[in-house]
Amino acid sequence: MEKIKIGKIVNAVGLKGEVKVYNYSDSEEVYERTPEIYAGDRLLKVQNVRMQKNMVILKLSGIDDRNAAEAAKGTELFITEADLPELPEGQFYIRDLIGMEVEEQGGSFHGVVTDVLQNTAQDIFEVKRDDGKTVLIPKVDAFVQKIDGKERLITVTLIEGLTDL
Structure with a gap:
C-alpha cells in the first residue's frame, strides 16, 4: 500500500485538539471525503474539517487537546492510493x-519525464533526454x-531551438 503525502500539521488551533494543516494537494476536498488519514504512521479518523483563510483545520481522533496538537506539529499527513479520486x-x-517516455512526433527526440513543475502559468515537463541533458x-x-496513460508515452511536437536551451 503506497501512501501519498497530502499535507503537514503546522500548528495547534484552540484548546480542543484541532490542528492547522499546510495543504500539499490542489484541493481541500481530499480531507472532507477521506474518513481516515495517516498522521505519520498513525491512522486517525477525521472528525471535522473546516477552512480558515487558505489553511485546512482538522480535528483528528487521538489528538484531543492543545498539548497533543502541539506535539503533532511537523507531522506529515498521508492518504492511501485507494483514497485518490x-x-x-x-x-x-x-x-x-x-x-513516462517522451517522443517527438516524427522526430528524433526521446526522453523520460523526471518532474512536473507547477509554479508557472502552465505545468512544465522536466524531461531527461537519452544523452543526459534536461x-x-x-x-x-x-x-x-x-498523453497515453496505458502506453506511458507522451507524444510532443517541438519547435526549433527548444531542446538547445
Whole structure:
C-alpha cells in the first residue's frame, strides 16, 4: 500500500485538539471525503474539517487537546492510493506522469519525464533526454500532442531551438 503525502500539521488551533494543516494537494476536498488519514504512521479518523483563510483545520481522533496538537506539529499527513479520486479522461496525477517516455512526433527526440513543475502559468515537463541533458517542455497543446496513460508515452511536437536551451 503506497501512501501519498497530502499535507503537514503546522500548528495547534484552540484548546480542543484541532490542528492547522499546510495543504500539499490542489484541493481541500481530499480531507472532507477521506474518513481516515495517516498522521505519520498513525491512522486517525477525521472528525471535522473546516477552512480558515487558505489553511485546512482538522480535528483528528487521538489528538484531543492543545498539548497533543502541539506535539503533532511537523507531522506529515498521508492518504492511501485507494483514497485518490478517479480523474476525468485525459487528466493524470503528477506521480503517474513521472517516468513516462517522451517522443517527438516524427522526430528524433526521446526522453523520460523526471518532474512536473507547477509554479508557472502552465505545468512544465522536466524531461531527461537519452544523452543526459534536461529539457523543459511546457504542457500546452502546441507542444504536447497526446498523453497515453496505458502506453506511458507522451507524444510532443517541438519547435526549433527548444531542446538547445
